[in-house]
Amino acid sequence: MLFGVIYTARDVTEENDKRSLNLFTNWQPPAGYEFKAHYALADGTGGMAIVEANSAAALLEAHTPWGPYFAFRTVPIVEIDKAVPIFQKVNAWRDSVK
DSSP states (O other): OEEEEEEEESSOOHHHHHHHHHHHHTOOOOTTEEEEEEEEOTTSSEEEEEEEESOHHHHHHHHGGGTTTEEEEEEEOOOHHHHHHHHHHHHHHHHHOO
16 A cells, blocks of 8 residues: 655754664665655655555554654555546546435
8 A cells, every 4th residue: 555654853953863864774664665755855854755555564663763753644645547536436426416
């Protein structure tokens, strides 16, 4: 399943910034968690990613190391070519209800 992940820094200090960067450069994502895209926010406040995870446990294992440093918002996402037909189906259903 695909997820959009936005993370923002909790307590921005030079020490925390250096520590989280050092941890990240030595970290490997767990099995069942794969980055499809990963970006840093240009204002330095965090980042965003598109990830594929096969379970909630994989999300937990991937995000927990960063709890002291970042707050996460993780939302399931659907590729647009799959979402549009669903939206159209739902709109047709709504239109059928009088």
